Amino acid sequence: MAVNASFTSPRADASYVTPYEGGIVGAVIDATNGWTIVLTLLCLAVGYDQFKYIWNKGSIVGPAWKIPFIGPFLESVNPKFEKYHEKWMSGPLSCVSVFHKFVVIASTRDMSRKIFNSPSFVKPCVVDVAHKLLRPTNWVFLDGKEHVDYRKGLNGLFTRQALELYLPGQEETYNRYFMHWLDISQKQNNGKPVPFMTHFRELMCAVSCRTFVGHYMPDATVKKIADDYYLITAALELVNFPVILPFTKTYYGKKAADVVLKEFAKCAAKSKARMAAGGSITCILDGWVKHMLDSEDYRQKVASGAETNPSEKPSMLIRTFTDFEISQTLFTFLFASQDASSSACTWLFQLMADRPDDLDRMREENLRVRNGDRNAPLSMDLLESLTFTRAVVKETLRYRPPVLMVPYVAKKPFPITDTYTVPKGSMVIPTTYPALHDPEAYPNPDSFEPERWISGTAENHPKNWLVFGTGPHYCLGQTYAQLNLAAMIGMASLKLDWKHEVTELSEKIKVFATIFPQDDCLLTFSERS
Numbered sequence: 363m364a365v366n367a368s369f370t371s372p373r374a375d376a377s378y379v380t381p382y383e384g385g386i387v388g389a390v391i392d393a394t395n396g397w398t399i400v401l402t403l404l405c406l407a408v409g410y411d412q413f414k415y416i417w418n419k420g421s422i423v424g425p426a427w428k429i430p431f432i433g434p435f436l437e438s439v440n441p442k443f444e445k446y447h448e449k450w451m452s453g454p455l456s457c458v459s460v461f462h463k464f465v466v467i468a469s470t471r472d473m474s475r476k477i478f479n480s481p482s483f484v485k486p487c488v489v490d491v492a493h494k495l496l497r498p499t500n501w502v503f504l505d506g507k508e509h510v511d512y513r514k515g516l517n518g519l520f521t522r523q524a525l526e527l528y529l530p531g532q533e534e535t536y537n538r539y540f541m542h543w544l545d546i547s548q549k550q551n552n553g554k555p556v557p558f559m560t561h562f563r564e565l566m567c568a569v570s571c572r573t574f575v576g577h578y579m580p581d582a583t584v585k586k587i588a589d590d591y592y593l594i595t596a597a598l599e600l601v602n603f604p605v606i607l608p609f610t611k612t613y614y615g616k617k618a619a620d621v622v623l624k625e626f627a628k629c630a631a632k633s634k635a636r637m638a639a640g641g642s643i644t645c646i647l648d649g650w651v652k653h654m655l656d657s658e659d660y661r662q663k664v665a666s667g668a669e670t671n672p673s674e675k676p677s678m679l680i681r682t683f684t685d686f687e688i689s690q691t692l693f694t695f696l697f698a699s700q701d702a703s704s705s706a707c708t709w710l711f712q713l714m715a716d717r718p719d720d721l722d723r724m725r726e727e728n729l730r731v732r733n734g735d736r737n738a739p740l741s742m743d744l745l746e747s748l749t750f751t752r753a754v755v756k757e758t759l760r761y762r763p764p765v766l767m768v769p770y771v772a773k774k775p776f777p778i779t780d781t782y783t784v785p786k787g788s789m790v791i792p793t794t795y796p797a798l799h800d801p802e803a804y805p806n807p808d809s810f811e812p813e814r815w816i817s818g819t820a821e822n823h824p825k826n827w828l829v830f831g832t833g834p835h836y837c838l839g840q841t842y843a844q845l846n847l848a849a850m851i852g853m854a855s856l857k858l859d860w861k862h863e864v865t866e867l868s869e870k871i872k873v874f875a876t877i878f879p880q881d882d883c884l885l886t887f888s889e890r891s
């Protein structure tokens with residue numbers, strides 16, 4: 363051994379102790395520890411994430427690479443209108459990738475319409491937490507024929523005849539809140555302007571609850587739901603942690619949603635009892651319950667073999683829904699209307715205060731159609747004859763569309779153009795703002811001009827009117843929403859004076875699900891004699 367040892371050259375020794383004895387794989391294994399495994403996997407994941415993004419992006423506009431994993435997540439936590447606008451201007455189709463979600467944004471009218479009208483390729487995409495708040499069995503998550511059939515059963519609740527029945531409840535709510543605003547301005551703040559955005563949100567919630575469930579919900583409960591509703595909006599951020607952790611936004615949002623569902627279910631039980639006893643329709647819930655009762659009566663009559671008259675058959679036979687099913691559906695109405703209506707209401711008051719000539723014209727019209735009696739009750743005929751007031755509402759919705767973008771998801775590869783296919787599973791988002799600010803359809807688009815809806819050419823471009831979407835999911839409440847806004851601002855113009863404190867933020871847009879003036883609209887209300 364000793365001879366061998368002394369005889370062996372240093373090189374021979376070196377080769378004897380070489381780490382390459384087991385070959386390259388052995389060397390790698392020898393050198394590997396926990397950290398290198400983690401680092402290698404991380405590098406592979408980053409590489410895959412980048413590759414996947416670039417592959418999905420294909421020929422459309424988007425950042426050359428993405429911030430590893432999170433993408434522009436931090437921007438989406440605090441979305442800025444200007445950033446959105448920049449994105450829309452970057453190309454007809456653009457993209458980003460946030461975490462694992464690849465998002466395609468369509469900015470032209472035709473591209474947006476194509477998405478809205480391609481139900482075989484896309485379906486509405488709600489953020490994951492919406493399933494937990496609205497419950498997974500909610501009708502809004504239905505797709506295709508099931509969705510169409512369910513929706514048909516709700517259409518009757520929004521006909522002209524039905525909308526007329528809800529007007530007294532709306533009128534009563536407006537009058538109550540006008541008094542409340544006077545109190546806020548004159549008594550609580552001595553005529554000093556204060557932000558009114560949250561008060562408008564409360565009014566919109568109260569008027570929705572009154573329209574949807576009438577007097578079945580006590581005023582104190584309406585107030586609680588209105589106060590807490592912003593927790594639901596705040597929980598519905600585009601990107602959320604998949605599990606609801608205690609004391610987070612989603613936790614508080616879920617708690618607020620549970621209260622709404624419980625209260626609407628109680629209202630359903632009360633309406634069923636009242637309508638079965640022959641009560642008259644005062645709200646959407648009553649209308650729906652009556653339709654269920656009439657359907658059931660008809661079915662039983664047919665089953666018993668009794669003779670039936672074709673006029674007895676309801677326009678559509680629907681099944682009897684449970685209190686909780688009814689509650690889930692009513693919640694979708696509140697969910698769909700609350701933020702959008704609050705946005706429109708805030709801009710309406712601000713725009714009218716800043717344009718006294720338009721406000722005067724609206725006052726004159728409202729007094730005229732009421733034959734000089736400012737307390738004359740609302741009716742559908744009256745609302746339909748408010749040509750200028752309705753043009754003001756339309757122009758507000760065009761100038762400041764509450765819903766900027768409507769997220770959809772690609773159910774399968776979606777060939778949106780000849781050269782680009784949206785990958786399956788991507789979020790694909792039609793936008794409304796660019797079509798509504800298209801100078802070809804609306805000359806001078808950044809100017810507020812209600813007259814364009816009366817003597818101008820705005821009505822000649824129905825394809826640009828994307829305020830309420832289009833296609834199978836277009837807004838179910840669009841007629842109600844516009845008449846409701848016209849009724850409110852018309853009544854306010856006769857009963858109230860209001861002054862707006864203009865700040866440099868008043869015309870700037872804040873995004874909170876929908877859009878609001880950045881200074882939350884500083885107003886003072888006073889009584890109009």
Ligand code: HEM
Pocket residue numbers: 478486502513694695696698699702703706764765768828829830831832833834835836837838839840842843
């Ligand atoms: C100014 C107020 C409103 C605006 C701007 C608005 C806008 C929209 C938009 C953009 C959509 C998506 C349409 C699509 O995907 O094609 C929508 C859907 C919907 N809206 Fe509205 N909305 C408003 C008020 C209301 C009100 C008051 C109600 C209920 C009474 C309502 C009920 C719904 C429902 C149920 C859907 C989903 C329809 C479906 O998936 O079939 N909305 N709305």
